Amino acid sequence: MRRLASSLLAVVAAVGLASPSVLSAQGAGGTVTGRVTDAATGQPIQQARVLVQGTQNGSLTAENGRYTLRVPTSGAIVLEISRIGYEAKRVNVTVGGAAPVTQDVALTQAAFSLSAVVTTVTGQQRKVELANATATVNVAEKIAELPVSNLSQVLQGRAAGVNVVSTGEPGVGSRIRIRGQSSISLSNEPVVIIDGVRVAANSGSAALGVGGQSPSRLDDINPEEIESIEVVKGPSAATLYGTEAAAGVINITTKRGKSGRTAWNVYSENGLTQDPRRGDYPLLYYAWGRRLSNNTNMRCDLTLVANGTCVQDSVISGNILNDPDLSPIKTGNRGQYGMQVSGGSDRVQYFVSGEIERENGIYEMPTGEQDRLKTERGVSSLPTSQVRPQGLDRNNLRMNLNAQIAPRATIQLSSGYVNSNVRRVQNNDNANGLMVQAMGGAWDPTKKDSRGVPLPGMFSFPFGDVFSRTTTQELNRFINSATARWDAAEWLNLRATVGYDYSLRDDIGINRFDQGIFQFPGRNGQVSSFRTSIAQGTVDLGGTATKQIFDWLGTKTSVGMQFIRNDFEQTGGTGENLPPGATTTTAAAIRNSSQSFDFSRTLGYYIEEQLSVRDRFFLTLAMRRDAASAFGSESRGVYYPKVGASWLVSDESFFPKFNWLQSLRLRSTYGASGQLPGPTDALRFFTPFPATLTGGVDAPSVTLSALGNSNLKPEFGAEVESGFDATMFSGRTNVVVTYYSKQTRDALVQRNIAPSVAGIQARFENIGDVKNSGFELEFTQKLIDRKNVYAELFINGSTNRNELLTLGEGVAPILTGAGSRITMRQQPGYPLYGMWGRTYTYNDANGDGILGTNEITFSDSATFQGPSFPTREFVISPTLELFERKLRVSAQIDRKWGMLKFNNTLRHQCQGGNSCRGRMDPTAPLELQAANIAATPNGIFTGMFEDGSFTRLREIAVSYQLPQGWAKSMRAQRMNLIMTGRNLAVWTPFTGLDPETTQSNSDTRGNEEFFSTPPMRQWTVRLNLNY
Template sequence: MQSFRRLLSAGCLALVAAAPVGAESTPMQEVVTGIVVSARTGQPLAGAQVAVEGTGQGVATNSSGRFLITGISGATVTLRVVLIGYREYTEVYQAGDATIQIELEETAIDLDAIVVTGTAGGSQTRAIGTTIAQLDMTEALQAGQSGTFQEMLNSNVSGLNMASGPGNVGTGGAMKIRGIGSVTLGSGPLVYVDGVRIDNNSNARIGSDQGNGTMRGGSVSRLNDLNPEEIQSVEVIKGPAAATLYGTEASAGVIQITTKRGTVGAPQWEFTVRQGVSYLSNAVDRWPAVYDKGTNPCPNCEILSSGVRKFEVLKSEQALGHGIPFTYGHDQTYGISSRGGTDLLRYYFSAQVDRDEGFVEWNHQNKYSARANLEITPNEQLSISTNMGFLRSKSRFNGGGPFPIEFVSSIYWGTPAAAEDERRRGWNWTPPWAMETVDVTEGIDRIIASGTVRHNPFPWLVHRVTGGADFGSAVSGRMVPRSPLGSADFFGAMSLGHVETTERSVTQANVDYGATATFDLPFLGTTSETSVGAQYYVKKTHEFGAVGDQFPAPGPGTVSSAAVKTGWEDFIENKTFGLYVQEQLSWNNRLFATVAFRGDDNSAFGENFDFILYPKVSGSWVLSEESFFNLSLVNNLKLRAAWGRAGRQPDVFAARRLYAPITAGGDQPGLTTDAVGNPDLKPEVGEELEVGFDASLLDDRIGIGFTVYNKDTRDAIIARPVSPSSGFAGTQFVNVGQLNNRGIEIEASATLVRSGSVDWDIGFNYATNNSEVVDLGGLPTIFLFGQRHQEGLPVGAVFVENVVSAEFDANGNIVNDQCEATPEQGGGMVPCSMAQPVYRGPSVPTWYGGVNTSVRFLQNFRVFALVDFSGGYTKISGDLAASHLLFQNSQQILEREDAQLAAMSEIVGNWLQAGVLKGGLAKLRELSLSYTLSDEIASLAGSDGGSLTISARNLFNLWEAQSGTFGRREIDVELTRQWNASREGGVYHQTSMPPATTVAMTVRLNY
């Protein structure tokens, strides 16, 4: 192992040595080296930024807390140490000192942390008038957290809510920050990686399905292409008041991701190995039984006293000796990273291989990722950094597409009518052995590259230029081989052979320039910080696909071999150019006032609308640093407030008049009207007022952050029916609507026990969000599937008839049936024969959050647990509704013993009403035990240090608002329809696989 270590180190030192390091006559310079530890626990602290004041020199501590700074001139050196969650540290040391031990004291809130705000110089937390959430990804991983990037972000940031993805390896969910901000556009935030805006599509199709892939097995989120192991930190900018400088498309918030950087010193190596298992808990009993009154032979049916038959296909398979299709998937990770360098050149390299398997044998994902980050500092005034990340993945899903390419439904709707069919054995539509023959796949190739040149020509001026691009290609497909049985097989006409393939290439590129000038003004300790900048952004999407049907021979096939072929192609381009200016005044580094403007032009704006201006005003006051402040229990107190605007651009072609190609008479090409367009179309504008405070109490044992926000979406884009006299059909997009989102956010942390042997910390975040459709511009209520956009009610309000009560008379007839009346009917109750859909609640959670706790004991052991929760909304389970009223194969509907359910079926008639549930749950999301290797154990592997972590995810529900209706339980109450642009907060869900439970062991070794 030692020889291997020397070989790796020699290779990296050779790389560094190859860089120019100056003339040979450079005089001998001193070094300082040491370790940074926690003042409370003595544990080494990784990722602390150690800088030499007055110079551009600085490094980050390695995983063992050590640092090395070379090129020190002079007899003494002033070191400044900064780490999220700890007090800033400044001290003078002798040059050449190799025994430095820096002890950092923990702080509940960090007022001096530098956050990315869109300007060239960044800003300290104390100067910002809005809340910006920070997540130290390195610390989160060391604490034992696991999962995809989305999963790690969710529950750690207040105000951020993610629709849970299904148990389909390779899928994800859509994210929202502070609610639904648009009726026709998406509500996903902008995402930047190292200054480059990336593709964050969270509703990508599965299996090239051009229908709604979100109901057929889940959607794919491009955010989960990111490797958490490569990420240093994440900052979440939550709303228009904070995101003004990001301009158009930033009204839904911004996520800033910073990847890991190199350090000065010898190469530091980290090896990571993860071995785990993925499985479906309670795999057999979670599926409700199917009932009927059939008379065909059914050997594994149970005949109830009422004469109704009960059938469970999985238990039937077990009784027949076939077993069940669920298995234990093997999850694996193998990673390596190295960081090091000199004062001139610093580097970070990493490579990782992941293989994750689902709980059915044909669901898996192979992922290969690599990163190379370089930073060159020729002198104290100039730094040049380059960052490049590469990803290649291939996923095969356990379903995706129209019926019958659906696995969950085959279990859920298992039928006793086919129990004796030797081919189906009671499975509905598609049995698992047929699903195994269908390939539903996605392949990803992606490169995210950026470069930044930062220049400090004068002590008062810093400017930088950042440029880069996200190059992504996704190839998705679905292939059904030709069966010897032809269309008589399980997939109908598709069993004659069917193949679809779609390639979606997305290139996003931006160039940003920013400059910040700082001056001390000659009165009252005032400092002026003036920032200006410009940004150019372009996004190009090229999508094409082909469909082939009817292969010439049994087995798989291609589009070219199919007898019937069709194809399509789309190309979309969008460009934005923006300018900003910001002025920030500070008094004694305690009181801050900021005014900013951002102006944008975007190619999607209508021809008659050229430019939009977004203003911002904010202020903050560190009250605890004032001389008159004398509350001994309060260590830090910062008050903050902000008002600002940011935008959301229209869809690329929404403003354009479009014509569609057709085949005219004589097979000649022609055109027909398609979309009328709107030359006056402009962006939606998010306007937000935010007020709050941050405080630390009781010797920094307690930290609290509190925020109240009120966000209006003005000029909301609504689809208006087109007059037939225009010669165009369909709708026209117009800026006539207004939406409102309001709520509170609380973030709190506390150290419950602080001793030499045990430390116990707890964290809590909680947020509320209440939306309202304020104005539809005189347009009628917008009706969707089970929901409406109606003035005065939440966005996507659930509307279904509500049977309040009913009874049976002696002859079994329904009597005394009462249904909730609409306001137009005068409210109260009406006979159910007069029932109309009524408001049943909001369709997305109105409150959500998480609780985490960490207990460190015996110096080297740490237990971590995370519970997340959400509630306060209404959803419609298509599974339950269809079972009761559409297919009528539930016990309750067949035995006809519940008068309320019978009234729904026999009087009202709308089958969706039987699936209405209260949405809400609390789940033990993560539990882990970590052991930091002692020096003695680490030395056995020739290592400088490391850790061993055993973690589990998606363990069990602690609380459920409602688990089912009329005695029939959902397969998983966490499942809900994904939020997408066309149906925000959609409430209907069906045929999604439950989330998997995962257990893994991760070993990290440092060299």
Template sequence: MYLTRLRRKLGAALLLCAGLMGAELEAQGTYSIQGTVVDATSRRALAGVTVALRGQGARTVTDNGGRYTLTAAVPAGSYSVVFTQVGRGEAVRAVTLGDSRAVQLGATPLSESALQLEALVVTGSGVETERKAIGNAVSTVNAEQLAGSGAQNIDAALSGKIAGAQVNLTSGTPGAGASVRLRGTSSIIGGAEPLYIVDGVIIDNSSDQLINFGYRSNPTNRLADLNPNDIERVEVLKGAAAAALYGSRANNGVIQIFTRRGRAGRPQVSVGQRVGRSELTRRLNFNDYPFNEKGEPVQRFDNQDFIFRDALTVETNASVSGGSEGTQYFLSADYADQEGIMRGSDFQKIGVRLNLDQSVGGWLRLSGGANYVTSEASLVTNGEQGVGGLLTSIVFTPTDVDLRARDPETGRYRNAAFVFPNPLEVIETWQAPQDVSRFVGSFQARATPIEGGSLEFRMGYDTYSQETSLYIPRGSAAAGAPLGSAQAVLRNQYLLNNDLVGNYRFGLGALQLTSTAGVNHTYTNARNVVASASDLTLTTELVRGAQTTSSQNRFETATLGIFGQQQVGWRDRLYLTGALRADAASTFGADERWQLYPKVSGSYLVSEEPFWENSVLGRWFDSFRVRAALGYAGSQPGGAYDRFSLYNQAVNITRQGLVHSPRAGNPSLKPERQREVEAGFDASFLDERLGVTFTYYDQYVTDLLLPRPFTPSTGYFDVLDNVGELSNRGMELELRSTNVDRPRFGWNTTFIYSHNRNRVEKLAGTAFASTSGYPTRVAEGYALGEFWMPTFRRDSAGNILLNEAGNPLPSLTPEFVGSPWPDFNASLTNEFRVGSRLTAGFQLDGAFGQQVWNQTRRIMDRFQAGELYERQLRGEVTNAYRLAYFGIQSEYLEDGSYVKLREASLRYNAGRGLARAIGAGNLQFELIGRNLHTWTEYTGYDPEINLFGAATAARGIDFAVYPVPRTVTLGMRATY
């Protein structure tokens, strides 16, 4: 019933918007504007430059030869063509469109610039707006920056490129994504990842562990389905002030991804090939003392040799684009085969994308996109799993055990220590495949019925099927599965969203006004089927056995949003914007069905004032802008049915009945609500060679969802309620400089600094563990998930207390000892150009001041694989001391600060002679290194990894997590 009412309301809103925008169509035509874009200094062709017709929504991107064809369905008249690119200034060319449908602009030079205030960005309404008119900070990453990262996933490629973003590679599992935090964490039990939108389509970015591997893991994520080579640019809206028009789903910010589209002209074919090699970046120090406790010589083994390998990655991609003045197309295909550095793990993906644009009658433009991806992954258990984690097994195994030894009677590998199976057996006989099929489709229809007015309908559909299984053969040493076990999970999910947006731009004297109104509807449907079996039938790998269980569940959610925005500009220097969105969702309680999210912002280009040029500031600054914004956004309850009291079937002998769940429903449930204030400035110096962007923000989240204890007499344990509060405060600084800009040499530098302070302001009751079994806690007055652990017990003078045997005593209660959150993040990027053919660059980024709990080292010391046991063998400590030391958890909390050589690249554009030898118009070679080196005091594999992946409040825990590898890639791309 509720979904039906939502659809009726959507239909009424669509008719209302269409009626408001209805008008007599003016005579319009489809025009084609062609030309090239070159570097103003070296005159080399520039690829990836955005070319747009100001105020009309028509845009394209230059190809590798700097060529473009801009198609626009507009009335005849005078217009401005705007050329922009990240790291460069704006170029504007006047054009008159009349009788001739084809206009040639020739070569347009584009200079390097520290600020891009004229660049077009897409706001929460889906409407393009000049950056200078927006009162909040928006970060942009272009295709060239993504390609130069060498990352397999888009989210990983963003690391170090966005001020205010913490992007961490929490696992090296093939196909695994990164953890992305924009301006801190804004929830406790909800998600912390931003909302992802591709070409106007909200997409799923799940990284759920569907199979029960025993404990935690770092699974693949669905953003891995996207092909980075298809991406034109990425825009990041970092807070509520920027993302308010996305309403109750935008608490964590928004990442908008725009894919490549075709252009008018002859077909252009691009073929790329990359081959990469990955390896373990560093090794753990295992006990290698050559004598045992009796002083007898023994052989020691470094079991890392048996589970790690040098891995190969092969990537092939091809695209063709072109079209006529009325029709443009972009078609691409990609294949990737990625081996993991852990034996038995790999990831293969095949994807196809088609983007089409069609002009109809000079006033209507239709656009569509289709992306189909199929992938296969071979997973290995890693990260704490008690049923057979590869690293778990070797950290629990004494180093005098030869894992390669086999039982002479059965021929099977001998078991590792305790209840863990031999990791070599796991690699060779266990199976954990994951198959994914995904389709993402989009459709847009944009009508321009009157000059300055547009009406756009957008529809998106994202569906995928994910099947994951785990087979453990009979005879394995896995706990609880001596006769084998099998699991299989099938998830089918689809997400449908529809938008109707009307936009009208007009002038009124010195004022420029832009009015926007729209409606949005989103619907999600997910179904899971789970089956498991133990005591398996002989010679089968199916879920068949003496004991079987199965279950099925379904989830549905729907959201309806209505929004409006008014922007007023004065003399191209002062801009004020006000907006409001109203959301209703099926996850909200009946008493809180509608939620409002307002926004106001202002932007003032002081340097455009007449007095500026002759002022003291004018002599220092080329341009100066101040901006401020206030906005509200929300985060919906994570469960589809949290507002209901649920019942489960119960059977008593032959009678059946219902038993309610331990958690009561809440008819007053509503989304978490974030208020954000941000203010900052953008300035440029030295003839636009140096640019500074600074932002300060203050977030306060109320109505945090937390389980609130319930009165026991009701029969319920707790209820999910809006009772918590937390805050994030921080600053962002970005410096861009053009150090050298000469025809034969260029050098650009970008420095980014981010600082965030998170604080839990209010809880439903007392502090609680942020994750079961680990020494992290959520407590008022502290940041989320900080470390509370036993320390050395001390006397009043601070001396460590010892027991009668001379061993240290742990404190009676856990104490606050550190935080997994960094004091600040920073990155430094340098780009070099030699002549017009050779470019090079590198990126350093790091996090400073955070701690990591090294549970891996703790287990190694306790179970005879670590250095503390080696000290015992040397007679430096006693066995009792080592065992007592195990209880002092804080002694395994380490400084997790690091600096990484994240990226280094070298690109060479071959001359025309070599390109023509293979029939190509352009030929480029590249050498890219990623995660090449880490400077850190941390003793584990990598201070960046996290046992809990992208979990909201569980960070900085290292327990046998899949390490992030070092990768070097050699590539070639030919354009025809």
């Protein structure tokens, strides 16, 4: 580490040597001002970037298209003006003297612009200079016409190769995977960066489980505060981000103020949330019959019919969730209200935002259950947390400030605050959960519990008892950063970013005395309380030197360092046997406590050299070195190389000219990045436990918990990416095609070792190897572009082929699944998390339409059935604008296929609930009967592996700019109304609750539907007022 620190100081010192030349490089300077407009319509263009070529000195245009840019030196300069959706432009300007220079610019619309600017580790760069494909989402533009409720919805379907799987619970996170799954033991989630600072974004952030998914730190981030998102898709592009970036990077830039008049934006959004399966849940069955031996009544399933034990009298079916009076599924509601203000002068700009969000989920305690509990407790009302046990309250605040503190120096401050409270209902893989109680048992409408409480068709407990146990999570989170930029010379830019993301999270579960599930220990009173602090600190220092060596050759050299600090600390307590009314651990008769913490530190530095030949061929060479506390003690760090080229070949003189082809760029790159081991994976450590000495004396002691591995390294992900970008037909058509092949070497695998004295049988070693490859397509087509009619079609698609190459010598295939139900296997030659199972054949030999256990034959061993992750994705997003673009209609249709999904709900209904159709109904297809026989006595679940492909109408939005007179009556400049519908329809062969919902966001159970909440259908109406 000392050697690394010495090298780092040398790099920083070398960058700083340029500072003595700063004063001599400064001149009188001047000011350039002007207006940027649309060349076709003459309308002002806001958020256009005006930049002095070869520097980081720039400005953004205001709502009226105007900009003001201070230039520290006199003389001739070149201004670069760019805006996504327009062709970039360069103009020559001479500055000097007291009077400002006026330079107006008109930009021409384009479906795609290679001159668009993206944010990278080394600063902002034009897309044409990058050798890799980077997806950019203009969030500010998108949500102005298509409101979203969380960040996951922003990313869904917007970028090829980015897979987002959502659930239907408020505040609960989505699973995001970029270009497949690469790690067996570590996270496959991308790194998230906000304004240059790395932030916590894990999708399972909770200390208390309720049976399924957990809240997400990614969705703490308010989309209304975001200007744009860049998705860095793999190691080839993420080299300079270092360790942890092999799964991709989501780079978020928040909104900034613009010079000019103060602009106000006020919005109000209200909506309804509906369960798309409401009234249409799968039926549960119950078969009545007579025992042949003594003619007594009994439950008579098909296996008993087939072996001659009984004959059926009747088969009944139903589902309490389809009864509007008894079902807890109602209509949820949500509201979102916010205000933003921005503005400033040419030296100082500001942006301030505040938002309140409230959402009640779809679950509500049925009226009959409310009346029962009020009578039992002798009260007139129940706590809201029990009546509506699912919901989200969130408040967001943000303040951003840009200031020019010197002619060549600027500072950018960003501060965000989030306060949220999530109410979570017991659900999913939870024997006491809501959906298990509703759908986990046989359909018996006469069933009652031991108290005589009706349980029509339910498993064990009434809804009121389930809802009486409350689980909440309260969060207070601060994300702060500061970035300073200094143009030390015309050719040298220095920058420094420091930031801190701190979250304080309280998870509390309460089962009050004499409430909750009857005859359950919790009715004596239980409470669990865990306080967790999560902190990430970032220090990022860098410099870029730019020089035009010859007229035809330019060079740009960047060096820098990054330091990332992660801290996690949790203190918790549980209490049992609470007195009436008490809800704290200190009031409990039996108390327990726990405390844990871990940390990691990563230090990296890099150098990047980019050569520009005639501003159309760009060659990039880079190297990064990382050291980290999570590496083994014998590790000397890791190097990540990168080499890439981008060639605007259509600008070459030898390239044939076609009227239909405006630009063609070829690109190819190789790069590497890593994945950090867990904080303690490399360590030998001990766990304390109480011991009793001879004579009954208690004494503290420890036991060995892990052997550690001093040679442990990060997983090393290397990727080759190649492709082309083409703009055709006068800029109306744009095509981006990319092929990628990435391989993860040194993947962490738990290898079995000889049993130790402490009984430890495995440790992590770098012995795995995983490969992903595929194609990505982005296609944009302007269909009509007229004054009164505009139509556009955006298509993106991707493929992914995943293969586990090796687990290491002597390592047996890794079996995973839901508890003891093994459904997945990690085996070389097949995809990660592949679906495996024994197959079977069946034959109704006697032709009676009922399969017996002797009429089904099983294979001897499990075989590969298919992947659990989609191998192909396709998204279509059409847009239509009418009446001079005042009316806008857009939609998104999402198609995923090539994967299997485990219908674990059906498995439970057959195996444990005695309620599936294949077990009870003599008219059931033989396929369902065979699946039941395979699962119930034999523990073979292959019949529950179903085609998980689907096509979903993801969203439709209608936006209308209301008449100017209406806006003026509200003293506003502009007013528009937006109506949005989400998750409106799905077409799928999957017979479970929903093909997209998952039991959890982990990869081990990520394709499993187990009493899981489907994605909710949402209807919202939003009013925007701009002042």
